[in-house]
Amino acid sequence: MVDLDKTQLQKFEAQLRERQDFLWNDIAGVLKSEGHDNLVELSGQVHDSAEESVADMLADLDIAVLGNEVAELKDIELALLRMRSASYGRCIDCGEAIEIKRLEASPAAGRCIDCQERFENNQSERDQTPSM
Numbered sequence: 686m687v688d689l690d691k692t693q694l695q696k697f698e699a700q701l702r703e704r705q706d707f708l709w710n711d712i713a714g715v716l717k718s719e720g721h722d723n724l725v726e727l728s729g730q731v732h733d734s735a736e737e738s739v740a741d742m743l744a745d746l747d748i749a750v751l752g753n754e755v756a757e758l759k760d761i762e763l764a765l766l767r768m769r770s771a772s773y774g775r776c777i778d779c780g781e782a783i784e785i786k787r788l789e790a791s792p793a794a795g796r797c798i799d800c801q802e803r804f805e806n807n808q809s810e811r812d813q814t815p816s817m
Contacts, residue, residue, distance in 0.1 A: 688774065688782065689773070689774045689785075689788075693785070694768060694773065694774075697764075697768075697773070697788060697792045698765070698768055700792045701761050701764055701765055701792050701793060702765075704757075704761060704792075704793075705758065705761045705762075705765075708754050708757060708758050708761070709758070711754060712751060712754050712755070712758075715747060715750065715751060716751075757793070760793040760795070761793045763793070763795060764792065764793040764794075764795065767795070774788060776795070776796050776797040776800050777795045777796055777800075778796055778797075778800040778803075778804070779797060779799075779800050781797055782797075783796070783797050784797065784798065
């Protein structure tokens with residue numbers, strides 16, 4: 686694959702910045718939202734274990750969503766840094782060009798598909814290794 690041209694880089698940067706803005710606004714909205722206030726209100730009014738379970742589940746869901754969004758923001762920031770250092774579009778592990786179709790699907794991708802699969806397999810193996 687050839688290196689990305691200026692037009693392609695600008696397109697990916699615009700997509701990354703748009704997604705970055707969306708995520709920042711979404712995170713701020715979740716943290717300030719009435720839904721979050723309702724969660725606090727609901728948990729303060731819990732009278733039985735079923736209501737308590739729902740309140741806990743909603744709180745956990747908000748935390749999980751926020752965690753995913755923060756992780757995605759980190760990936761976007763790293764992609765923008767790679768753009769500034771002229772290494773965007775190159776795999777952070779092997780240095781080979783990342784397929785354009787992969788970048789179109791995931792502009793924040795830092796690894797080629799082969800290295801990403803290896804990375805995920807290694808992560809999965811670490812997660813399954815029992816600790817002492």
